[in-house]
Amino acid sequence: MLIEFRVTNFRSLRDEQVLSLVASSDKTLQDSHTQATGIRAAPFLVRSAVVYGANASGKSNLIRALKSMRGVVTQSATAKPDQIFAAQPFRLDADSIDQPIEFEATLLLDGVRYQYGFALTTQRVVSEHLLVYQAFKPQRWFKRHFDTDTGKDVYEFGSGLKGPKNLWEGATRPNALFLSVAVQLNSDALRPVFDWFENRLLIVNEQTRFTQKPLIQMLQQADGRKEICNFLSAADISIADITVETRKIPRISRFDSEGSKTEMQSEEMEEHTPRTYHKLLFHHVTERGKAVFDLMDESSGTHKLLLFAEPVLDTLRNGQTLVVDELDTSLHSLLLRELVRLFHHSETNTGGAQLIFTTHDTSLLDAPDLFRRDQVWLVEKDRDQASALVSLSEFSPRKNEALERGYLTGRYGGVPLLSHALGLKH
Incomplete structure (x- = not known):
């Protein structure tokens, strides 16, 4: 399961943004909407999360960021030596253009917590790390960073990572991830993280082409x-x-x-x-x-x-994570609600599957027992046109508060201020 995703300097996501699936201490709908983990740092994870925001607020960039991370993990080991990354840093800030893009995902796989991340420019990987929590105290399995003085990568390995580490290091090109190369060279210890990105994370956005x-x-x-x-x-x-x-x-x-x-x-x-x-x-x-x-x-x-049927059923059956941009397109609100509830019902979600999606359908906010407060996220841009992601929980709405009305009136942010944009007076 996905515990947390972090991204910095990717498109409109200039500052570090964090999407957390860790459930709050609120007991509301805990049995149906959350999954027990067995770990003290995050006792429960939510089974779904919805992201709201105005058009061009950065919702889709959050999905693109996760998809970009997935692409680098799954494809960098087989990339050509001179192939560059399609990295797009925040371009409306002179200080950000030359800075690397950073990704980090924290995962729970078979009871073990993995915290894996890397930073890259268009030309190369500049850092990479993996922390593993087999007990409460983390073990650093490896750390890599690019030394600008020597022009070489410097590696530090922990005792928890077994295998021919020097061989894997030597085979890792500047534009490849150490984790991906090591798995390609038969590292069983690192395979769970790689397999999550390749086989247990399904991302659907405007670039996805469904096949029948x-x-x-x-x-x-x-x-x-x-x-x-x-x-x-x-x-x-x-x-x-x-x-x-x-x-x-x-x-x-x-x-x-x-x-x-x-x-x-x-x-x-x-x-x-x-x-x-x-x-x-x-x-x-x-x-x-x-x-x-x-x-x-x-x-x-x-x-x-119908096109969603196979990936949704496969996700539920195998405990995967499904991420969808604009899930409400062509779907009636009632259909969308039933789709979300499939992930909340213990009868249909037996393996810890998760659904993360963006939408403009505000009626979901007041649908009875559809979401906990910690499952709702909001995205909006500041004056610098940088996107900020915030959880609805941070606004501490009352239990019976009309969330849809509060959202549409701008109480929580994440909506376009049309009167200002069009030069109208209140």
């Missing part, structure tokens, strides 16, 4: 089809069943230069087009009748919920 292949594979299995239908039913979408109709694509004919009809060879066909395609059929049943519709007949909300 995992969904089709689930629908082609009886158990998977039942899971997806139950998922849609929980969101009050009246689909009784979904079947997959698989059709072969006919061979493609073409004409040569003399006008003779020929057929593409199999290897040519595989190169130009798939050999089969899948058609989804949706079975609707009411008291007065039944009908079958194809995907184009379903609403845009059903389309999006």
